[in-house]
Amino acid sequence: MTTYRLQVNGKQHAVDVDADTPLLYVLRNELALNGAKFGCGLGQCGSCTVLLGDQSVMSCMVPVSGIGARPVRTVEGLGDARTPGVLQQAFIDEQAAQCGYCIAGMIMQATALLEKTPAPTDAQIRAHMSPNLCRCGTHMRILRAVRRAADKLAAGGKR
């Protein structure tokens, strides 16, 4: 066990874990941030997507020892039920969840897109979201929610 210092959603944390512990386990088991979900554990489904620096990563694939000084952001950092972030509100407005298991990952994947490409085309949204799977078939609503958030931000909305 080693002590790792992590910055998650702007807060500093120290965790005692093994070097190969995936970031996902640290978030869920050590920090009680349960937004990111364990789906496949192989980097294939995207339900554990979080931001590492300015990049979206599948946190089940990130050993804690490889994080270094890069800040981590999770869906909890975007807002809560009373004050949802733009993407969270857009997902609510479009009712873009059925079982909801993939949604935290979807929202973080979309966050990475809108930070780099504030006015994406529909094709860019599709391509960017393609690593993230939804087994309920809510894809069209998810795409609409990302579109809605992008339009709101383009119209001067606050993230």
Added chain:
Amino acid sequence: MDHARRKRHTGWWLLLAAAIVLTGIAFGIMWRPALAPQTAIPSFDEARIERGANLARLGMCASCHTADLARPFAGGKPMETPFGTVHSTNITPDRDTGIGAWSPEAFTRAMRQGVSRDGHLLYPAFPYNHYVRMTQDDVDDLYAYFMTRPPLDAPARANDMTFPFGFRPLVGFWNVLYLDDAPWRPDPGQSAEWNRGAYLADAAAHCAACHTPRTELGGPDLKRQLDGGEAEDWYAPALNKNSPSPLPWTRAQLHAYLRTGMAEDHAVAGGPMQDVVMHLAQADEADVAALAAWTHSHLAQAPARTTPAQTSGPLPPPAPDDPDLPRMRLGHELYTNSCARCHDVGRSPGSGAALPLQKAIALYEPDPRSLIHIVDDGILPPDGEPGRWMPGFKAILSIEQAGALAAYLRKYGAGQPAWPGLDQQVRKARAP
């Protein structure tokens, strides 16, 4: 004085004559006439179209000529070359934007000489220097296949060539150097299957287009046939005695690899080879077996050698006296915490485990490009196709980490000398 003047005049006349002759030769090299458009598309019998379909798969035509799966053969796919970006063209039988107006003669001339129906020279990104050796019957089969595809309206996209290569007639000089129109000859000392494979590999499947290195002028380096080339910034391994494979291939493994992209103990197809496999998977099985037989005869020339691929188990930690110890330690840590979780868990290939990395060909190649692409982008099956899957680590590993991992894998996975310029290659692959 008169004598001297006459002598000077003769000199000028000779120079002028030489200039005229040279201009004539240059004109002959660079100019080709337009061929008359055909008024109607001929009809073809089903068997011919079927054979053409098989040849189109063996030749992987869609790999370049299909940019959008919903619009097969409509072209428009950009290809980066050292001379600029070339866009593939519409080879559906659309009369205005495709090849609907091309007679069999015009199609044959394009396939054999690289000349468009209107007489302009095609860039050798279109491998007519291979198709020139197809039999006329095969060219006719391909013609039948393309002329019976649904016509799609798709005008050619403008190419973006560096000066002076936008001037297409210059390709004529490339043709003088590299277009060998001698017909393909079988080797009577080899089996019929081997000869079938050799013919397909050389002509339709144009294997050497990627697996033979190119000269400065973009032509095949004929002294180094199948000695390893490149495609889309991936290293295309040598298929001759210089094969980097750490273990000898069997014919059955090659057959499985060409057909499915997976060969036990060797590799999962990555990069541009995925497209090749996707096409060969749909081609005639006997033809793929022939290609495997031919490829195997070349790979079998590689001498047997002792490599870490003959061992099993996880890769070792760096030696305590390693001169590059901190970097190698970082690489080993990344290997243990990221790679080994799938690559060295001791499961069989059917249960989600991946190739033990000491067997990975990418570690043994003369440059690190393929390994860097695999680490950064993973291996994703082509759109809509089944296949093995590895996640990419570009967002997870920093440039320093990716470099340390590659350096460690090269030394302690393959036991090979360090790649020169590894860090520049990692940075180049990550450049936006």
